[in-house]
Amino acid sequence: MSLAEAPDIPTIERPDPATLRLALAAIGATLLFASLGQTIVSTAMPVMVADLGGMDHITWVITAYLLASTIGAPVAGKLSDLYGRKAVLQGGILIFVVGAVICGTAGSMGTVIAGRVVQGLGGGGLIVTCMTTVGDLMPPRERGKAQGYLGAAFGVSTVIGPLMGGAIVQSIGWHWVFFVNLPVGVLAFVVLNRALPTPVERSDKPVDYLGALLLAALLGSVVLVPQVAGTYGWSGLPTVGLILGLILALSGFVMTEKRAQEPILPLSLFSNNTFLVVNAVGFLVGMGMFGTITFLPLFLQMVKGVTPTASGLFLVPMMGGLILSSTVAGRIMSSTGRYKLMPTLSTGLLALAMLAMSRLDADSALWVIGAVMVLVGLGLGPVFAVGVAAIQNAVPHSMMGVGTASTNMFRLIGGSVGTAVFGAMFSAGLMRNLADALPGDVSGGIGALGAEVVNALPAETQARVLDGFSDALHPIFWAAAAAALLACIASMLLREEPFADG
Incomplete structure (x- = not known):
C-alpha cells in the first residue's frame, strides 16, 4: 500500500455553508495577519538598521524570522494533527503578538532580532495551520480553488506589508510597523473561536x-x-x-x-514523489522570492532614490501577477483536477524575470522595473496554489498537518538560505566595488551608507557608489534565476495524482 493509499480518517465533520464561509474568512484573516508580519519590515529595514545598527545587520531582521518560522512550521503542523487546528491557530496568534510587542518596544538591534524569533515561531505555525485547516473543511477537488485564494491572500500581504511599512516609517516611526496589524490578530482569534470546532477527543499519543x-x-x-x-x-x-x-x-x-511512536516529521513522507518534488521546487522558489523582496526595496531606495513608501509600491505589480496566476491556477485545478504543467511553466517564467532583474541599473526606467515585477508575480502564484493542494491530495489525513507544513518549511529554508547567501554576496560585492570610492570623512564607512549619506556625496563619487550598489546586486538576481531554472527542471519530475471529487 502506498503512502497516498494509507487509511484516511477525518478528524472533524465539514461544516454547513454559512459556518464554512465564516471559517474561511477567519482563516484568510489569520493568514494575512501572519504573512504581514513577515513582509512589513522590508521597506523599514534601511531606516531601522541605520537607527539601531548598520548595513551589515540588514539580513538578520529577515533571517531571524525565517529561521524561527522554518522551525515552528513542522512542529505546529504535527501538533495540529494531534490536538486539532483550532488550539494551534489560537496559540500561534498569541505567540506572534508577544513577538510583535518585543520588536515594537525594542531599543536595540539584538532585541528586535529576539522579537523576530518569537514572531517567527508563531507566524510559521499560523501559515501552515491555516492551509491545513482548508484541507479539513473542503473535499479534495475543491481545495485547489481555496488554496488559490489563500495564495492570493499571501500575495496581497507581500505587497501591502512593504507598502504599509514604508508609509509607517515615514509618518510615525519604524517601531509601529510591529503594532499595526495586531487588531487583525485579535479579530481572527475571536472569529476562529466561533467558526472552528473544538475536537471532541484529544490524542493520547506522545509528542516527539x-x-x-x-x-x-x-x-x-x-x-x-x-x-x-x-x-x-x-x-x-x-x-x-x-x-x-x-x-x-x-x-x-x-x-x-x-x-x-508519532514522529514530528515522518520519514515515510520522503518516499512520496509529490512530497519530494513539490518541496524541492518550493525550496528553490523561496530563494528567488525572498531575494527579490529583501533586495529590491534596497535597490530602489539607494540607486533610484525613491522613498520607502514608493519602493513598497513597486511590489504592487508583483502582487497583481501573483494574485492573478494563483487564482487562475486554483480554478484550473478545481475544474480539471490536473496541475502538473503549471509549476513547470510558472518557474520557467520566474527564471526569465530574474534574468531581467539582473539587468537593472541606475539608468533603468521605473516602468521597466514594474513590468519585471509583474512577471515575477506570475511566476510565483501557481507554485503556491499547486504545492499545498497537491501534497494534501497525496498524503493521508493523519499526516495532512505536517505534510502541509513541509511546503512552508522548505520554502522558508530556501528563503533563509537564499537571504543569507545573497546577503553575503551583496556585502562582499559592496566591499569590493566601493573600497576606494568613499571619501575618508564618511563616518562608519560602507556600513553607515544610507540614502542621505549617498545624496550628500559629490556628483562623481555618488555615481560611482550607485554603480557599485547596482553591480553588487546583479549576482544576486543571477543566482535567483539559476534557482528558478532548477525549480523548473525539478517540477518536470512530478507524478500527477488527479484530485478526487469527494
Missing part, C-alpha cells in the same frame, strides 16, 4: 519532543552555515564546527524519527 529539538537544531544549522561562512570563511573553525553540528543533528534526527 526530542525529534522536534533535533529538527530545530538541524534547520537552524542549515540556515546559519552560510551566515557564519560569510564571516569566518568555509574553513574557519566556527563554520567547521557548525557543519559538524549539522551532521550530528541530522544523524540524531533520522535515528529518533525511526523509533518515535
Whole structure:
C-alpha cells in the first residue's frame, strides 16, 4: 500500500455553508495577519538598521524570522494533527503578538532580532495551520480553488506589508510597523473561536519532543552555515564546527524519527514523489522570492532614490501577477483536477524575470522595473496554489498537518538560505566595488551608507557608489534565476495524482 493509499480518517465533520464561509474568512484573516508580519519590515529595514545598527545587520531582521518560522512550521503542523487546528491557530496568534510587542518596544538591534524569533515561531505555525485547516473543511477537488485564494491572500500581504511599512516609517516611526496589524490578530482569534470546532477527543499519543529539538537544531544549522561562512570563511573553525553540528543533528534526527511512536516529521513522507518534488521546487522558489523582496526595496531606495513608501509600491505589480496566476491556477485545478504543467511553466517564467532583474541599473526606467515585477508575480502564484493542494491530495489525513507544513518549511529554508547567501554576496560585492570610492570623512564607512549619506556625496563619487550598489546586486538576481531554472527542471519530475471529487 502506498503512502497516498494509507487509511484516511477525518478528524472533524465539514461544516454547513454559512459556518464554512465564516471559517474561511477567519482563516484568510489569520493568514494575512501572519504573512504581514513577515513582509512589513522590508521597506523599514534601511531606516531601522541605520537607527539601531548598520548595513551589515540588514539580513538578520529577515533571517531571524525565517529561521524561527522554518522551525515552528513542522512542529505546529504535527501538533495540529494531534490536538486539532483550532488550539494551534489560537496559540500561534498569541505567540506572534508577544513577538510583535518585543520588536515594537525594542531599543536595540539584538532585541528586535529576539522579537523576530518569537514572531517567527508563531507566524510559521499560523501559515501552515491555516492551509491545513482548508484541507479539513473542503473535499479534495475543491481545495485547489481555496488554496488559490489563500495564495492570493499571501500575495496581497507581500505587497501591502512593504507598502504599509514604508508609509509607517515615514509618518510615525519604524517601531509601529510591529503594532499595526495586531487588531487583525485579535479579530481572527475571536472569529476562529466561533467558526472552528473544538475536537471532541484529544490524542493520547506522545509528542516527539526530542525529534522536534533535533529538527530545530538541524534547520537552524542549515540556515546559519552560510551566515557564519560569510564571516569566518568555509574553513574557519566556527563554520567547521557548525557543519559538524549539522551532521550530528541530522544523524540524531533520522535515528529518533525511526523509533518515535508519532514522529514530528515522518520519514515515510520522503518516499512520496509529490512530497519530494513539490518541496524541492518550493525550496528553490523561496530563494528567488525572498531575494527579490529583501533586495529590491534596497535597490530602489539607494540607486533610484525613491522613498520607502514608493519602493513598497513597486511590489504592487508583483502582487497583481501573483494574485492573478494563483487564482487562475486554483480554478484550473478545481475544474480539471490536473496541475502538473503549471509549476513547470510558472518557474520557467520566474527564471526569465530574474534574468531581467539582473539587468537593472541606475539608468533603468521605473516602468521597466514594474513590468519585471509583474512577471515575477506570475511566476510565483501557481507554485503556491499547486504545492499545498497537491501534497494534501497525496498524503493521508493523519499526516495532512505536517505534510502541509513541509511546503512552508522548505520554502522558508530556501528563503533563509537564499537571504543569507545573497546577503553575503551583496556585502562582499559592496566591499569590493566601493573600497576606494568613499571619501575618508564618511563616518562608519560602507556600513553607515544610507540614502542621505549617498545624496550628500559629490556628483562623481555618488555615481560611482550607485554603480557599485547596482553591480553588487546583479549576482544576486543571477543566482535567483539559476534557482528558478532548477525549480523548473525539478517540477518536470512530478507524478500527477488527479484530485478526487469527494
